[in-house]
Amino acid sequence: MVTIYDIAAKANVSAMTVSRVINNTGKISEKTRAKVRRVMEELNYVPNQTARSLVLQQTKLLFLLITDIMNPFYTTLARGAEDAAKKSGYRLLFGNSDESLEKEADYVTTILTARVDGVLVAPAGDPSLPHLESLRRHHVPFVLLDREVPGIECDIVLGDSKDGARRLVEYLIERGHRRIAMVNGSSSISSARLRLQGYQEGLKLNDLPCDERYVYETSFGPLKDLTEMEQWIERMDPLPTAIVAGNNVLAIEAMKLLRDRGIGVPDDMSIVCFDDLGPYSESEPFLTVAAQQAYQFGYMGMQMLIERIDERGAAAALPWKKIVLPADLIIRRSVKDLAQ
Missing domain, CATH: 3.40.50.2300 (Response regulator)
Known part of the structure; x- marks a missing residue:
């Protein structure tokens, strides 16, 4: 297995410099960065994400939990969420609760075990409150989609x-x-x-x-x-x-x-x-x-989630945001005109 020490030796730099290039930290000239990245490619180096997450306290993993993956609304929403996550350098995991509180509870356990950085969730319903409270107790940022849950204050994207x-x-x-x-x-x-x-x-x-x-x-x-x-x-x-x-x-x-x-x-x-x-x-x-606006539900919700992740540790927390998106009436052929 190729290590940062192998890269450092071939690039004629210190292991600390290689680490800073991988984690995109510290003040390093673009020339040095380019040289280190070129050596990484030559040696087919793959960063150890587990070790990196321990150093940065981030996994760069996010979770999208929806209620019905077969519903075109949620598949389009998922695409919007994935596009926004990828744009910000995150990878996205998916879960489908099937409107089941039991499955939702299992996924919350998985989320906590996987140490994801945040969750975008369409809750199964009002009884989802304990699951959301569990995320909050473990300091996992989350944004709700499509459905509010009484008793919890958080960022949310809703339709009208x-x-x-x-x-x-x-x-x-x-x-x-x-x-x-x-x-x-x-x-x-x-x-x-x-x-x-x-x-x-x-x-x-x-x-x-x-x-x-x-x-x-x-x-x-x-x-x-x-x-x-x-x-x-x-x-x-x-x-x-x-x-x-x-x-x-x-x-x-x-x-x-x-x-x-x-x-x-x-x-x-x-x-x-x-x-x-x-x-x-x-x-x-x-x-x-x-x-x-299914795509916007996912895209905007993901943007809000990443903002919430980025502000963790700030002296003053951002106020909760609530976005309400209007629906568009699209008239087709499923209605008979009885007025005539």
Whole structure:
């Protein structure tokens, strides 16, 4: 194995100079730096990251913990986070909780064991509070994405869930719909609560009743069993003319159920949802959506995390930041115009 002493001997410099070049510390001329790096390349030297992290108290590793890697929103978010991390010289590890508190707890243990420098996390929900408190106790900086958790103050990047849901409802009403249902994520998730509020507000502002029978709560993640959602659809009498889905996964699941029952979209039932379908929306543009800025969620969240890491040890901590990104209403073919 090539050591810094081998490099020092061939470059005719001290081992301390080689160490400073590797760690980018100290005052060394560019000519000397270039010579040392040239020798490192010639000898195929690979720095010992474990030893380096002990010296610098940094691993240059960050962790992104999301709830559903299959959801195009999160895959696009992950790309933004990775781009921002790479730009600042960090490597990124990924974890997928599947909306499970148990899996999230396991990942938090992994994060603490791996000694990462910081975490970008979309929490499973309000019960994630002990996991976040554990990160804080161990002095691991973190930034929340998409979801707030009551009881914890931190940096966060959110979408305007309430406004986006209200705009979806208002668009349906403009197209003549009066019986509008909603299938949504768990009320233990802040974004689901806000989307429900936006749905209710859209109805109330247009003097339409909020019928509890027209609201169904489930998981935001992939559903293994659609029986309960199917029963909900069967119980609604009369059937709604439109459904607002709390995210893209729920919209797709609802469309499958409707299709199996011979209910066509949009001819027999209109559907709109939160979050776009990523590249699939470009090849087959169909769903009308409130599209969140997924890439910016990841990129901006990562920038905030790195800023928080860089300011550790400062005399005065930076104030917590909260960024709220608006959703864009993208109108496609999933809504039937009943106003005509």
